[in-house]
Amino acid sequence: MRFLRETGLIFWSQLRTNLRNPTWVMIGLSQPVLYLVLFGPLFKGIAPAGTDPWKVLTPALVIMTGMTGALYAGFAIVVEVRSGVVERQRVTPADRGALLLGRVLKDMSVLIVQALVLVGVAVLAFGLRPAPLGLVLSVLLIAVMAAGLASASYALGLWAKAEGTLASVLNSVTLPVMLLSGILLPMSVGPTWLRDLAKANPFSYTVDAARALFRGDYGVADVYIGSGVTAVLAVLLMVIGARSFARENA
Template sequence: MTFLRDTGLIFWSQLRSNLRNPLWVIIGVMQPIIYLVLFGPLVKGVSGSFGPGADPWKILTPALVIQIGLFGALFVGFGIVAELRAGVIERQRVTPAARGALLLGRVLKDMTVLVVQALVLVAVAAAAFGLRPDPLGLVLSLLLIAVMGAGLAAASYALGLWARSEDTLASLLNSVSVPVMLLSGILLPMTVGPKWLQDIAKINPYSHTVDAARALFRGDFATHDVYVGTAVTLVFSLILMAIGARGFARENA
């Protein structure tokens, strides 16, 4: 019970901080909306190459939902660098709060923010472009982004405590995030690329996450993409959470 109480206290403390300054939450959803508005018509223009009857908005929007999870969670480490500089982490270290609760509370807050941002993006796509995702598929996609975000956020917090500098952290994250995004098929399905590029993309776990989200938006639940994407996302997120938790505990020892 003490662990759950400590987790809840950290969660509400972090969430209140976001509510007092929602600018970063808004900025986090603006880039996917810009992609939706400016890149969506291009996807629509080449949608014939994705197969007969392919809905371009069901191709682009779920991928942008995953993009929110990818960039939104991967860059949360900058926040903990700022907290470290302000002395917040030092004050928390001398409290009796469980070290795991200090991390889990933050991760739960990030999962909440990501889901809200994803809902805003889907609402814009529905209102402006007539997107009609499968209701159950939308819910399952939100769960997928939450699981994905948990792993990335945990790793990012541990990395932020290790780097202790925005410059170092930015260099590390930018060198990872851009190739991961390009090889995940977020902007265009990897099936339209050459065979060698498709083979490289298969190594990227989030390419499978994107494929699963697209299938869920279509309502195709019993497909290979959903099974593989869900399994890969869950396993990879658990690995990242374990690595992140270990690094976070070591840096907070």
């Protein structure tokens, strides 16, 4: 009970910061919406035959939003370290896992709001008709993915303690990870060696699972494999993040 209370306190503290300045949430959403508007018509020409291109592109853009938002969450912890927020939390008896989980839940909440706005634009402007249950499950799956990535980003932020160092690490990782996940371009059009690299990218399985759920194909192997890989990776990254938080606050 104490752990849940402390997690809730951190969550509301972090969420209030976002609510006081919601502009950054909308800025994070602007790029996927532009991709939807500008890249969507082009995507029709490369989407697999017999499929609705918006059901392929929209969940991918939600994943892109989750990836970028979660991976760059570490910049907030760098600011908090510099301003003494983490130091003040360190002297409290709060559970170190709660200090991480409260922040991660805030990031998941922001992603869910952004995802619903993005899907709403696709529904209203382009006639997207996702499977209702599949929409809910795919957004939850992507939120789990974001939880793991945000945890890793917070760990990196605590390690780096400087925006420049953190930016160098993230910029060298983010683009290859996204491209090799097949978010915008199907890996089937690439050479064999590129397809093999994509298979080694765990987030490619998240993309396949989210797209299958979006279509309402709940029983296909992509859903089970992608959900399992995503959950295992998220737990692993959250454990690493929690340990890093505990180390930095010991």
